[in-house]
Amino acid sequence: MSAGGRTAASVEVRYTPTAADFREARAAWDRHTAAGRRARRGRYTIAACPAVLSALLGAAGWAGPLPGVLMLGALLLLLAPPRLQLRRVTRLAADKGEFRVLVDDYGVVVENEDSVTELGWPEQRYHLETPGLLLLLGGSEETGVLTMLPKRGIEDVRRLEELIDRHATALVPE
Structure with a gap:
């Protein structure tokens, strides 16, 4: 994965998205965001x-x-x-193959067979946690854009949670 010269401590997530991942992400988005x-x-x-x-x-x-x-x-x-x-x-998502996500103090880099997307923490201000996923949400609570991080693809979930908590605000249900 190209880190673009990033030197901060990072956590890498590798996964192939499943329908269950998307179903869980959609349910969390429906419950926890205004949109x-x-x-x-x-x-x-x-x-x-x-x-x-x-x-x-x-x-x-x-x-x-x-x-x-x-x-x-x-x-x-x-x-x-x-x-x-x-x-x-x-x-x-199936057409894009395996997703590789690098999360560090600078932000998030999402890479797959088709593309590489870099998002700074100002673009991923909020996060949600479900039993199987960590979800990063863009710009505001009104957004529908999210970065999905299945826990099954993470070796050190606690370290990733701490990193995300330092940079993004947890959304709580209303």
């Missing part, structure tokens, strides 16, 4: 419209299949977008 909570509320609101219409039609005595079709539509509107997004992101 994630807004997106989740939006999905619930959109799905509620056909569900309410279905209930109103049923209460009005509508005997046709429309109320059932509307309920099925509401369920699809709630479940399909996150699953389709997960599938798309997993496919894109």
Whole structure:
């Protein structure tokens, strides 16, 4: 991995992303960031419209299949977008092969077969921890950009957590 002349103490993470990683990251993002909570509320609101219409039609005595079709539509509107997004992101990541991430006092370098991305700590101000991941979030709590660090790819998790804590603020649920 090219460190670009970096001399500070660093931690390297190597992993191949899985669908489970992305699912866990998305769930944490949805729960712990303002943007994630807004997106989740939006999905619930959109799905509620056909569900309410279905209930109103049923209460009005509508005997046709429309109320059932509307309920099925509401369920699809709630479940399909996150699953389709997960599938798309997993496919894109699979094409990039193994990810190598170097975390040090200067920031984060993410390298894969296609690219190298360097992010300073001002660009990764926040972090989240889940049972299987450490997540770094960009610029503000409103952002949807994150760097995923699966714990399975880390030899010294405690050292990485200490390094991240020195430079990024932990997000706590509201």
